[in-house]
Amino acid sequence: MMLEDLYRLLRSSHVQAQGVVDTMTQPVVVLDHNLGVTTANNAFIKTFKVDRDDILGQDFFSLGDGQWDIAELRHLISAVVPRAAAVIGFEVEHDFPAIGQRTFLVDARRLSHPDDNSKNILVLFDDVTDRQRESAEMEFIVSETRHRMKNLFSVVRSIAMRTDTKNRTALDYRDTFLGRLEASFRAQEIAATNDAADLQVLLKQSIGEPDINRLYCDGPAVEISSSKVLPVSMIFHELMTNALKYGAFSVPDGEVHVRWTLEPGTGQRTYLRCEWREANGPPVGPPERKGYGSELIKATSAQAGGTVELNYDPFGLVATIEIPM
Structure with a gap:
């Protein structure tokens, strides 16, 4: 009434x-x-x-x-x-x-x-206490959804624009684009629902089930902060993709050994030092041209405040990654 x-x-x-x-x-x-x-x-x-x-x-x-x-x-x-x-x-x-x-x-x-x-x-x-609270919560949800959709579009656009099309078929471009997009979505989901993620979990998630038995990990328990989950996941995804196409995972007996340590830096800063080493794969040589994958690895590492060094050893690619914790 x-x-x-x-x-x-x-x-x-x-x-x-x-x-x-x-x-x-x-x-x-x-x-x-x-x-x-x-x-x-x-x-x-x-x-x-x-x-x-x-x-x-x-x-x-x-x-x-x-x-x-x-x-x-x-x-x-x-x-x-x-x-x-x-x-x-x-x-x-x-x-x-x-x-x-x-x-x-x-x-x-x-x-x-x-x-x-x-x-x-x-x-x-x-x-109207509960009504106002529900209204405020709904406004927050709508605002957060818009913000995430905007970020999602930026990620999709960045991946699409920076995935190289030169000397690629449409099928190859599609598979590369979708692979990077899926890795990004998985990482964002982890970052959105957790304050931190276990390094080994991120690593195995990037490798995928078919080759998980040929991945050997060695290192202490390390928690990656949510702000660095995406760049770390993308680095591992690109290394995995390269290994599947050209490296150790492209042959039946190939292996990947990943070792990491936590090392002190300047002041009170601690660094994660991670080495990705491929073995028993096809001979490796420096690429004839810089591909988007290697550029993405370096740019993503820099985004996380770290550095990466790619060594094309004839016996297998060695990638050394350092990221401040």
């Missing part, structure tokens, strides 16, 4: 008016011209945890140790009496003694009966 409907009902002196008011879920009080409480519905009694007999005839602004004694609210309700105006949706945020921090929208309207000169005021309270 809206304030206008309730006002008409009470103004008409309907015999069932009080019964209807008591069935309302919103707290309602009626004040006299001195702003004393003449009646209150059950919702008001229950919401503010008061006894009906204790509030009838009492000054509204003295109720609950003056919890409603708010200067602006007092002025607005007082102004209803001489002007026959209405106060609609005045927000009151207060730490109430019995119910804690709540937010109410207060409506007030003068009740003027045709058969008398009374100037009672109907006051209705709408608790």
